[in-house]
Amino acid sequence: MAILEAINPTLTAGWHQPDLRDMNRDTGWRLKDYEARGGYQALKKVISDKLSQDQVIAEVKTSVLRGRGGAGFPTGLKWSFMPKGAPEKYIVCNTDEGEPGTFKDRDIMRLDPHSVIEGMIIAGYAVGATRGYNYIHGEVYELYQRFEEALDEARAAGYLGKNVLGAGFDFDLFAHQGYGAYICGEETALLESIEGKKGQPRYKPPFPANVGLYGKPTTINNTESLASIPYILRSGGQSFLDLGKPNNGGTKLFSVSGHVNKPGNFEVPMGTPFATLLEMAGGVRAGRKLKAVIPGGSSAPVLPADIIMDCTLDYDSIAKAGSMLGSGAVIVMDETVCMVQALERLSWFYYEESCGQCTPCREGTGWLYKVIHRIEHGLGRPEDIDLLNDVAGNIMGRTICALGDAAALPVRSFVKHFRSEFEYHIEHKRCLVPRDVQKAGSTFHTRLMAGATC
Amino acid sequence: MLSEATLRRIDREVSKYPDDQKQSAVMAALVFAQEEKGWLANETISYVASYLELSEMAVFEVASFYNMYNLAPVGKYKLTVCTNLPCALSGGVHAADYLKSKLGIGFNETTPDGKFTLKEGECMGACGDAPVMLVNNHHMRCFMTPQEIDQLLAECK
């Protein structure tokens, strides 16, 4: 899937529309194409203007680029935490996109891998790292291979390696592939994974900026965050900030999935009304009624239709509504969805993906799933709803990493906003929404030309 | 135990990491070993461990943690269908059901002729293209309607 529409595109400007039949077709991702649309100009500018590390960081701070990986932490501020002068430092890109609903980094990697490389070189320059790794989700192995090709191109062109563009600094970049573990999206699990271990998150502190990859200072950013860097350095931080709204700089890619007519990625300015995005995505499928939206990837609390329709797409507005902008993955559910079944699937996911190291998550995710599974299958007990809330609450804030919260938040929000559906299930031992309606509502969606195989 | 070509691929991975960090190449080494052998038998894991100078248990921890590694033999074609919520909203479960009935097997089963193994997958980061499916871990297929599935199965010789 590629960008279907955009408002004020910066990141996706100039991208080729992919051949949906062939994922591996050359779709303007090569170095020559990237350079033709202004690629590597930012890096050259940093070099020719002799910007200091602090100046680069200041520019990124001005842009108020907030981390696109989920937590929304200001990127410039994160870079400024890196200790000065340490001899060995790393910059790591997080392309382990596995949060259900999120599929934006895949398009960046597929259509514009050099933007990530350029962003990483600039980041490396800014924090004084001489080596970088891009950790790529195992399931998009073809993009891992493509990225390796892009790296070869960049290396051959002198953007990578010793003495980058003759500017007197060294930077090399490598790809590392994941192999089927959602948890490796968590930054410290990702570092463990690069070190050749299980992806079990580390307790923080110490933070990666002090003790990161191989114990050395490390900055980790999301793919989209890094791909946004060239624009910021090329056009100025202020220009990026101005695209969005205060405290929410720039445009952002939103992945819209589920019950819409045109699922896909959309680049819109921060602060765009949710209704606009829904419209761009073709509205709710088959003219049905919107029921609920998960606005920031599956780990974000679900919001009922009436609440989300009043939101704008930025960190602050969504937070005020009781959820999170997260990675910008918008999962749209219409009236045919049974919320118990939807939650059952999500809680299975967290149960399956818990790394197993800390007690509340290892044990709690299984407990949650088992209870929800029972309710969905007509074996619920009246006390189960409070039990769910309680168990979820006992996981939250007690774990090593945020997967514990990610597993608990959906449960709590589904129960909060759709309690009556759970009660109905327990009482009547079946769904409020008839099975056949559910099934029909979630069948194949053949909006696209027949035979498209991406 | 592993072919020369596979070992050279592993060596290339080793070279990506600092000199004293051979362990970093273990995931890639297991991927290549699995490509060559189809699955990761204990002997293969031991071999990778000795090649990278790691304890066998350190390698087994990795092989058993990441779920794209096959710790048991699989069919010639391993088909992994994403049934996570976003995909499920757009036919993910239907696609899986279609495959199950076409192949006559359930998840984690292999057809009697040893050709197909069916797996349930978690989010592949391609939810907009649902239903999504992985063929032998490395090739992603999207918009897998029944016709597409039929065509895929026909392509799998």
Place this chain on the structure above:
Amino acid sequence: MLEIEIDGKPLQVEEGKMLIEAAHAAGIYIPHFCYHKKLSIAANCRMCLVEIEKAPKPMPACATPVAKGMKVFTHSALAVKAQKDVMEFLLMNHPLDCPICDQGGECQLQDLAVGYGSSAARFQEEKRVVSNKNLGALVATDMTRCINCTRCVRFTQEISGLMELGQAFRGDRAEIMSFVEKTVDSELSGNIIDLCPVGALTSKTFRFSARTWEMARRKSVSPHDGLGSNLIVQTQHDHVKRVLPLENEQLNECWLSDKERFSYEGLNSTERLTRPMVKQGGKWQEVDWNVALDYAAHALRDVAKNHGAAEIGMLVSPHATLEEMTLAAKLTHGIGSKNIDFRLRQADFSADGKRKGTPWLGMKVAELNTLDRVLVVGSFLRKDHPLLAQRLRQAAKKGAQISLVHSAQDNLLIKLFAQATVAPSQLPTQLAAVVKAVAALKGIAADPALAKVGAGGTASAGSAANQETAQKIAASLVAGSNAAILLGNFAQQHPQAALLNALAQQLAGLLGARFGFLGEAANSVGGYVAGAIPVADGMNAAAMLAAPRKLYLLLGTEPEFDCADGARALAALQQASSVIALSSYKSAAALDYADVLLPVSPFSETSGTFINTEGRVQSFYAVVKPQGETRPAWKVLRVLGNILELDGFNYESSEQVRDELLGGKTDFVSGLDNAIDGIAKEIPTAAAGIERIADVPIHFADALVRRASSLQATADASVPSARINAATLAKLGVAAGDMVKVGAGGTATLLARLDDGVPDNCVRVAAAHASTVGLGPMFANLTVERA
């Protein structure tokens, strides 16, 4: 120092400490499972959650560093709720089978559940079941009880040095296991039993034999290697049931080697000698003590009178107590003999009379961790000294450069800086090369005695690679600020041990470093202190066997296994007119060569003292009553002295013997000094022929461990083979897997095994085992041919 407050109590805490350490130091208990002071922090169990002022959520005390002004509440409502909730998660899948669990009574989960668990289980789903794993002869598993704290995994990674255990799979499918049912072969494996906070890992030898609260706990000291680990011996009805470490940060920390932990099985062996016996007319008879002692006294008198007391030789186990050694020496001298020795595996006695004092470690055990450069010479370090090796492993992790000059390349699980592996005859040459290289680096004129060492000289048996290693080691040592040279058992048993000693001394002198001996046995230092060595023209252990005596007194030793040349020892004993053995065991061999067997107490049944390798005096009491008619050896020797009407045998207690010897109570003995003078530095030239490399496998090393049946079932106790490298195999025309006849005349038939850690022209054959006794000396040339 920082100021913090825990539960309202103001505390001064060192910066960098974790909250749990600060709390525990102040006597405030914070519940925990995964935290262990000797292991890395995992923070995975979440049991130690506490409230910290201004923190929005409870924090794990084990992983939260103290900060100035921090106010911590370990028992606030928030903290207790968090701890209770974690407990609920831990117990939900737990089998709650305490009544049948071996950990009962010492289970941290059980203890905490009483305080934190709620009685009504809200988890009503099916519980998880985890299959058990076969980890070998020592550690039993009940994996359904495992709480995944990963202490055992971290132990294997961090302390024992090889990750034999791991946590495989993920989520609640995570399981602790070894790789495909491999046994855990670490010589430290038993510690995971102590570390496991629940009943998932328990002792196979102890299993189901007693409940903890029914047993008495008594302190003791390990009778094996020179470390002198402190023990808790648990007993019931005068039976030793189990041995646990008694924490002593200066010695064993909180660990024990498997030998120390499981050798107690030998105390209860069916081979225990429990009644005095005498052989008359070739027939053994159990007799009363007075009969046996009279018999022994008569034999002693008889030989002294008819053949001269010099025909009497006393061989003392280096594992005997200080008191036993003292009285053995007294007795020997009392009857007019000077032939006594405890250095049974030693081959070179040329340093006798040239020593400045008692050879010892040269430093405190605890100082090993602080060294930054170490050269270990001639040591099967990991198996000979498991816990000293562990200390050096930790030192290496902190950056110490550790090098080895030896004749084997066993994996020490220590990151070695350099190692040179040479034939035994070349060990002095290799060490001399290091001495020379250090002198060169220091710009000090080379010792003329070493002129021939190194490239070009006739004594340059070392290959170019070994020369290079010598340079590398020298450079490392010179760059250090706290270096030590350590001579292992192999170096002490070496036929040129005195030369090695002199070279180490010279090297240490050049470097301003220390040097020392890794004490082989519990009383390797004590034997010198007790005077259990020949004086003046007395015969040492080797001489007594080389020129066979008429009468031998054996104290706690089985010379065929314990001496440098088992075959010769056996022959000497067999030809003697009388052998009086004070022993805890009746072995077939002893029944053959001895004519009086006096049942004496093993360490558990007597009071006594061991002086460890750092000179530390450690006395202990009997933990159980002597079995049958067994008597403490010091008492037997005293009575024998009395019967023989010798002076000065009127001791009332072992303490009296000790205090008289040491001049009152003391923690460390004086007179420790490794220096020797007047050793001619004749560096050997290359030897011809096939040399034997003899290790003493950890579980063959003494009479007690040889009878510990579970240890005998471990990989460390496998039957000796002939280990040879590929080049030498080819040269000998033998293939790995062949049976080979080893020794002149094919004295032992062994399986040939490929071992590329063995140097050229060498064959490694373990000593101290029945199958290899016939091979004779530990250091010698051997023949090898296909059987």
